[in-house]
Amino acid sequence: MLAPAITREADSVGTPTRVTFPYRPPGRSADGKRCPVLVVGAGPVGLTVALDLARRGVDVTLIDEKDTVSVGSRAICWAKRTLEIWDRLGVAAPMVAKGVTWNRGRVFLRDGPLYSFDLQSEGGEKFPAFINLQQYYVEQLLAEAAMAMPGLDVRWKHGLAAIEPHADGVRATIATPDGEYVLDCAWLVAADGVRSAVRRAIGLDFQGQVFEDRFLIADVRMKASFPTERWFWFDPPFHPGQSTLLHRQADDVWRIDFQLGRDADPEREKEPSRVLARVKAMLGPQAEVSLEWASVYTFQCRRLARFREGRVIFAGDSAHVVSPFGARGGNGGIQDADNLAWKLAAVLQGAAPPSLLDSYDAERVQAADENILNSTRSTDFLTPKSAASRAFRDAALALAQDHPFARALVNSGRLSLPATHDASPLNTPDAADQNFAAAMRPGSPAANAPLFDGNRSLWLLDRLGKDGFTVLRFAATSDEHRADVAPMEKLQGVSCVTVGLNGATGMLRDAEGLAARRYDAGPGTTYLIRPDQHVAARWRRPDLDAIRAALARAQGRAA
């Protein structure tokens, strides 16, 4: 058996919060019929990919071996891009309402502040840099949406027991409290987490780095007046020689990570009295705190060599795993789902050849490597493995207060940003003479901007990607808009969105000029946006043939 890639060595439970979902025994309809997609695992990633597929008109079966949400101290920080993806699926609003919003981080050294950073200084965004929301709430909200979704069959307490991969599909054996049954599917999405049964059944292993340092991750309930910010301490007086991270979550629950070092005894460290003593050392003896959950973890930064094996596709923790500094695990997995769903739907609906799915592997391996690199560097900074490395860490910290350059070297986590797929085979590179100045480029997630539709305010991303590819155009006059848009509307499976420049009316209005700036747009500027809201191509002047060619390329149909 493979070692679990993130090892939870010991738990201590206070008041677990969990809902249960209805189990249905396998009916007669459950066997015999072949389903287009079987998603294994109803964690954040499996739920998101299943919802996205169903919204794109694909019949999906989603199974999970349990009938409840995740327990314990797991993901809390969900990034702006994740919220944008969930918004496309109609589930972001309740997450934001239930979660707590934050944009700012502060770093402390010993008993004093070192510096702070703002992750979203520019504004003009629908979503904050992050919300904090316990993973069990995220899963509950996603599960409720999934169970209400037509075309999506969610089966709780149906666990994958075995698989038999074939050239044109996968035969799955599924275990329930009422016995096993067989389900044939054309494609299987393995979203079954870090201990992936699918990965083990195929005999694949993770490659990468394993860290020895232990961390105590505690969720405590308390009324506290800390601002809603990410606070990180190096060598604080209440936990000398180690680091500590504090985050607020929903319901007056706070996440505190205590670095323990390599030699800590996980069994002893998770004892509630000992955990509470650490928390009180931090907050003062008067603090009224109760323990919701505590676990001792070690971390790894590793991935599968490739994320597609014939008709089996890996997404989320089954494909890659990182240490939590940077919140790149769950957020990276949600981007896997975003990247995969439209491609799988296009293949199943005959709009793209199966080879389009090779671009899922290319793009998400690149993203996983970026997440692994960032998480590995953060973990290395926090847990120096040699005297030289520790000396540089201490030197960077010592300089950081007075010398701003050194703050850039201090690494308490590089927080999750979506990958730009620069080398993607689906991109059409800018033509040489087009001189786009925007940071966005082919492969980037599309920027958001506030707009008006008549008197109604909306966001640009509300209009991108929901029904497939989008041609996004910028026009200076409504005549120009009408003349150019007519031929575009003949493009198959593509919707057209036009944004007016300099207050032009008769189309979407660029409320604050941010769309024009973020897209570096002039009259005629045209973007081809993928269903996952990434930029496929862009031009200074619209050209139907060029758009057709870029579309074919982005659907994997290029000759």
Added chain:
Amino acid sequence: MSTSLAAHPNIPTPDAFYAELIELHRGLSDEQSRLVNAKLILLLANQVGDLGVLRAAMAAARAGVA
């Protein structure tokens, strides 16, 4: 006149630089690491060349240490 130190980030990819700096020491004993660091300081000092800047850097490095 006294020359001041660059206060603002001047290294284009600080995380990548830091990782290479740590990698440079991989597998060295503490004594070997000290030697590598001392050589590195001398190489960089020669590259900087300006005695005013070097004095300012030495003072900043010493500040707060015994």
